[in-house]
Amino acid sequence: MYAYDEIDRTLVNERVLEFRDQVKRRLSGELTEDEFKILRLQNGVYLQLHAYMFRVAIPYGTLASNQLRQLAHVARKYDRGYGHFTTRQNIQFNWIKLAELPDALADLAEVGIHAMQTSGNNMRNVTSDQWAGVAPGEIEDPRIWSELIRQHTTLHPEFSFLPRKFKIAITASDHDRAAIKIHDIGLRLIKNEKGETGFEVLVGGGLGRTPFIAKTIKHFVHGRDILSYIEAILRVYNQYGRRDNIYKARIKILVHELGIEKFSREVEDEWQHIQNSSLQIDDEVIEDIRSRFTYPSYEKLPHSPDELRQAAADPDFEAWRKNSVAPHKVQGYSIVTISLKPIGAPPGDATAEQMDALADLADKYSFGEIRVGHEQNLALPHVAKRDLPALWKALDKLGLATPNVNLITDIIACPGLDYCSLANARSIPIAQELTRRFANHELANLIGRLHINISGCINACGHHHVGHIGILGVEKNGEEVYQITIGGRADENAALGNLIGPGVKFDEVADVVEDIVEAYLALRERPEELFMDTVKRLGVEPFKERVYATR
Amino acid sequence: MPLVNGGKIAEDSFVKLAVDTPLPASGDILVPAERFVGEAEALLKRAGKVGVIWPNNRDIDEFVPYLGKVAAVALVFPTFRDGRAYSQARLLRERYNYRGELRATGQILRDQFVFMLRAGFDSFEVKKQADAEAFMQTAKRYSVFYQPTGDGRITALHRRMQLRHSEGVGT
Numbered sequence: 180m181y182a183y184d185e186i187d188r189t190l191v192n193e194r195v196l197e198f199r200d201q202v203k204r205r206l207s208g209e210l211t212e213d214e215f216k217i218l219r220l221q222n223g224v225y226l227q228l229h230a231y232m233f234r235v236a237i238p239y240g241t242l243a244s245n246q247l248r249q250l251a252h253v254a255r256k257y258d259r260g261y262g263h264f265t266t267r268q269n270i271q272f273n274w275i276k277l278a279e280l281p282d283a284l285a286d287l288a289e290v291g292i293h294a295m296q297t298s299g300n301n302m303r304n305v306t307s308d309q310w311a312g313v314a315p316g317e318i319e320d321p322r323i324w325s326e327l328i329r330q331h332t333t334l335h336p337e338f339s340f341l342p343r344k345f346k347i348a349i350t351a352s353d354h355d356r357a358a359i360k361i362h363d364i365g366l367r368l369i370k371n372e373k374g375e376t377g378f379e380v381l382v383g384g385g386l387g388r389t390p391f392i393a394k395t396i397k398h399f400v401h402g403r404d405i406l407s408y409i410e411a412i413l414r415v416y417n418q419y420g421r422r423d424n425i426y427k428a429r430i431k432i433l434v435h436e437l438g439i440e441k442f443s444r445e446v447e448d449e450w451q452h453i454q455n456s457s458l459q460i461d462d463e464v465i466e467d468i469r470s471r472f473t474y475p476s477y478e479k480l481p482h483s484p485d486e487l488r489q490a491a492a493d494p495d496f497e498a499w500r501k502n503s504v505a506p507h508k509v510q511g512y513s514i515v516t517i518s519l520k521p522i523g524a525p526p527g528d529a530t531a532e533q534m535d536a537l538a539d540l541a542d543k544y545s546f547g548e549i550r551v552g553h554e555q556n557l558a559l560p561h562v563a564k565r566d567l568p569a570l571w572k573a574l575d576k577l578g579l580a581t582p583n584v585n586l587i588t589d590i591i592a593c594p595g596l597d598y599c600s601l602a603n604a605r606s607i608p609i610a611q612e613l614t615r616r617f618a619n620h621e622l623a624n625l626i627g628r629l630h631i632n633i634s635g636c637i638n639a640c641g642h643h644h645v646g647h648i649g650i651l652g653v654e655k656n657g658e659e660v661y662q663i664t665i666g667g668r669a670d671e672n673a674a675l676g677n678l679i680g681p682g683v684k685f686d687e688v689a690d691v692v693e694d695i696v697e698a699y700l701a702l703r704e705r706p707e708e709l710f711m712d713t714v715k716r717l718g719v720e721p722f723k724e725r726v727y728a729t730r
Numbered sequence: 731m732p733l734v735n736g737g738k739i740a741e742d743s744f745v746k747l748a749v750d751t752p753l754p755a756s757g758d759i760l761v762p763a764e765r766f767v768g769e770a771e772a773l774l775k776r777a778g779k780v781g782v783i784w785p786n787n788r789d790i791d792e793f794v795p796y797l798g799k800v801a802a803v804a805l806v807f808p809t810f811r812d813g814r815a816y817s818q819a820r821l822l823r824e825r826y827n828y829r830g831e832l833r834a835t836g837q838i839l840r841d842q843f844v845f846m847l848r849a850g851f852d853s854f855e856v857k858k859q860a861d862a863e864a865f866m867q868t869a870k871r872y873s874v875f876y877q878p879t880g881d882g883r884i885t886a887l888h889r890r891m892q893l894r895h896s897e898g899v900g901t
Contacts (some may be wrong), residue, residue: 186886186889186890187886188876189873189874190872190874190876190886193871193872193873193874196871197841197871199873201841209858209860210839214810214839217810217811218841300811316814330876330886330887331876333876334844334849334850334872334875334876334878335846335876335877336816336845336846336875336879337813337816337817337820337845337849337879338813338816339813339816339845340810340811340812340813340816341813414817417813417814417816417817418814418817418818422812423816441864452825456878457878458878460887463894464887464890464891465890467887467890467891467894573735613807695866
């Protein structure tokens with residue numbers, strides 16, 4: 180956990196006061212809605228279909244138990260008793276009243292939480308691996324760097340009014356859980372031959388109307404230079420990114436139009452001027468940030484404790500353990516993923532009661548720490564293996580032990596037409612129906628790893644392009660129509676999915692997905708061949724045939 | 731539209747010229763970049779200060795030959811969501827050491843003052859009287875800053891280093 184110091188606290192409190200003034204001026208009419216819109220977006224406040232939506236930052240997905248309790252408090256006091264975890268490790272509240280927002284922010288500031296730059300055309304919340312600091316084989320904890328970048332990008336005096344939003348993600352593991360290749364800047368933490376920390380820098384990834392996988396702009400940028408290098412990229416983008424068309428304003432379009440070589444030359448030219456400036460970070464600065472991250476004092480525990488062996492007789496426990504428990508870098512500990520995808524419910528939602536109870540469980544079993552992943556699930560990052568059976572029982576009581584992590588019912592979905600004013604089609608009911616179709620755990624397990632991602636419009640908040648099965652809702656002649664892609668993925672081998680054919684109607688979507696899955700089960704060479712590998716081997720054609728043969 | 735200069739509401743001595751306005755015989759003038767670049771010599775010879783209005787889509791590098799010759803540069807925010815002039819301002823101040831008046835024009839609200847001060851602006855054509863009057867109060871709204879810029883304010887990272895070292899001395 181990163182602990183705020185007086186400086187961080189002061190800044191967050193000053194931001195609350197500024198926002199309070201902005202809301203006051205809006206309510207008094209001193210600010211027009213047009214003016215206020217930009218200001219509220221700088222602080223995570225959208226106007227949705229029914230009410231204001233409030234997005235709160237959870238930088239790099241790390242939460243302390245007292246912070247989670249405060250999120251529960253906000254859900255209860257200012258909203259309707261629940262929150263929605265997003266694909267960028269944030270949380271959204273859907274029913275906030277404008278006049279109460281400054282108070283909600285002030286409550287959050289008490290525990291070091293803010294909503295700065297969770298929307299708007301600025302540098303968004305820095306995201307990272309939800310297993311940072313605990314994943315076996317990780318090079319080093321990417322959150323140190325995430326925090327450094329979080330600070331540097333917060334209220335940046337030059338880059339708070341960019342052509343469009345700007346997202347940075349960092350990973351330090353071979354397996355990319357942070358989806359860095361679909362970010363404006365993706366950073367892969369690596370070591371050079373001298374053992375020094377640096378980053379492979381990728382640029383220009385993004386989904387939306389014109390999806391691109393990020394390209395490598397530089398193979399190694401030394402850690403001490405990472406802020407100046409990012410600043411150089413942003414300066415080029417701020418000046419030359421398109422502002423005439425909102426759909427062409429992301430950096431991916433600039434990179435695409437200039438070509439990566441020319442773009443990287445521009446960045447290099449700019450970087451020459453600022454590399455050896457006060458943006459250079461020395462080891463002491465890094466150490467200072469590192470020193471404010473606390474790590475648990477792990478006990479020396481057995482690899483296979485008695486409690487775990489005894490519980491193995493319970494098939495329900497075993498199903499959950501095999502699905503939701505992952506290896507930890509320290510012997511005797513595990514990383515536990517908590518599915519926020521119960522059958523028949525909207526993906527990513529948690530009630531205030533669940534949040535409070537989880538905070539208690541984190542205190543009891545995970546050194547008071549909780550993580551949020553971009554798949555819209557939570558994790559307890561430091562659970563002693565001997566505690567797994569007790570934790571499972573407690574989670575099960577809360578409805579938080581659905582053993583479907585990474586399975587077909589672990590669906591990523593945006594809020595869609597049920598909440599969002601941009602949406603053309605519903606997302607949540609599609610997700611709900613699909614979880615009912617595949618509710619049988621044996622069936623889901625037989626299918627194996629399969630990610631379904633659903634977006635209710637072309638803006639792609641549900642990351643449909645990179646779903647193994649991607650579902651995009653559009654509007655055609657006043658009707659919801661869904662386009663279906665297969666073969667996308669968001670990890671280190673990121674790829675965009677391919678369309679299988681013409682769009683289908685709302686009530687056909689689940690049938691089509693069932694057809695695709697049946698085709699896969701028939702086509703795979705062996706049970707271990709995952710859906711995405713079968714699609715890679717055979718292409719779209721056999722799936723298309725199956726789906727459209729009878730339609 | 732009130733002008734804030736040196737932290738206070740001030741009289742604006744400059745008259746803005748369009749591309750084709752006849753040149754007044756005397757007085758301070760702000761001239762659009764395209765006219766300025768074409769007539770620089772003549773403009774600079776006349777009595778009265780000369781400033782240039784530099785659009786936010788024109789490379790600021792082009793202005794470099796005139797750095798020491800003008801009294802003011804006005805950068806443009808066509809809407810406050812268009813932030814290109816922040817980069818131009820920092821380049822002028824930090825890379826080219828421009829020391830004259832640096833004026834923000836366009837849609838300027840109080841909510842940009844801190845950013846603009848940090849980017850090097852010292853003069854502001856403010857849209858609303860109330861915002862101009864609130865300038866000093868708003869400019870002091872923030873006391874900590876994460877990024878180094880040319881305004882010389884100490885950053886959070888450096889303040890922490892100072893604290894560390896002063897604590898180290900005591901132990």
